[in-house]
Each structure stands twice: as structure tokens, then as C-alpha cells.
Amino acid sequence: MFLTKDQAKAMLMKNxxxxxxxxxxxxxxxxxxxxxADCPSYVASETDLGFCWPSIGQSEHIHDEKNCIxxxxxxxxxxxxxxxxxxxxxxxxxxxWQMTQERAADGGRPTEE
Ligand code: SF4
Ligand code: SF4
Numbered sequence: 001m002f003l004t005k006d007q008a009k010a011m012l013m014k015n016x017x018x019x020x021x022x023x024x025x026x027x028x029x030x031x032x033x034x035x036x037a038d039c040p041s042y043v044a045s046e047t048d049l050g051f052c053w054p055s056i057g058q059s060e061h062i063h064d065e066k067n068c069i070x071x072x073x074x075x076x077x078x079x080x081x082x083x084x085x086x087x088x089x090x091x092x093x094x095x096x097w098q099m100t101q102e103r104a105a106d107g108g109r110p111t112e113e
Contacts, residue, residue, distance in 0.1 A: 001101070008054035008093040027053050035073045040066035041087060051086035052076070054093045062087040 003011065013023055027050065034049035036042050046061035052075065068084040070076045083095040 002090070003094055003097055005055055005057055008057070008091055008097070011097065012054050012093050023055075027055060030056075030075050033073065033075045035069060036087065039069045041068065041085075046087075050075075051090075052079075052081055052083075052092045054091040056091065057086070057094060058090040059087040064088075 009023065012018065013020075016022075018026070030050040030053045034051075036049050036051065041062055041064060043061050046059050048056060048059070050056045051059055052070065065085050065088055070081070070084050070086065075081070079092075081092050083089065083092055086092065086095075089095055
């Protein structure tokens, strides 16, 4: 199960106490700072950037994961992001939510001895 972009957006806005204006400014900031175009995974047919942002998310053009450089991006550091390969694995909110779901599912299984 995946969050829709609207659900991911709503989750970020709630968690960060953001207004619509804050969200829109955040999106502009992410797009302006995004360094994905310098990444080996990037393909020229992709014209949108800022895949870590919930309203952008996974690329429809990038499919191969090659040495993600998100860790060197100012957005990654300033926003204290935790994941990578946003172009293929979707936004920070989506990946974080998925991880929480997987951990909850693991917690329901009996532990191995
Ligand atoms: S963290 Fe990655 S996807 Fe997000 S703005 Fe930076 S380079 Fe782009
Ligand atoms: S999200 Fe990571 S792997 Fe994808 S294009 Fe951006 S820097 Fe490269």
C-alpha cells in the first residue's frame, strides 16, 4: 500500500505544521536546489526535479539506480532527509511511511530464536 501524493502532502503539512503557502514555498526551494541533474541516474527526458518532495515524488522517466548523490544536496542536509533514490523510490514522506509500515508488520511476527 502506498500513500497518494495528496496523502503524502497532507502528512508533511501536518507533521511540519505547514500552511499551503509554506508548502508551495518549500516546493520552490527544493526544485531550485535539487542537484539530480548532475546524478548518473538522471535522464534528459526528465524535466521535473525535486523527487524527495511529496507532490513530486517518483520520476516517470528515471528507472535505473546509479549512485544517488542526494546526500551531497543542500536540501538533503538542511531538511535532515534520511533516504535516497527518491526518483525511483518516491518522496521522503513516502519512504518514511513505508518503513514504518514494514516495521509494524515485522513487529507482528514471532521473533526467531
Ligand atoms: S535530496 Fe535529492 S531529490 Fe531532493 S532536492 Fe536534493 S538532489 Fe533533489
Ligand atoms: S533522487 Fe538520487 S538517484 Fe535519483 S536522480 Fe536524484 S540524486 Fe540521482
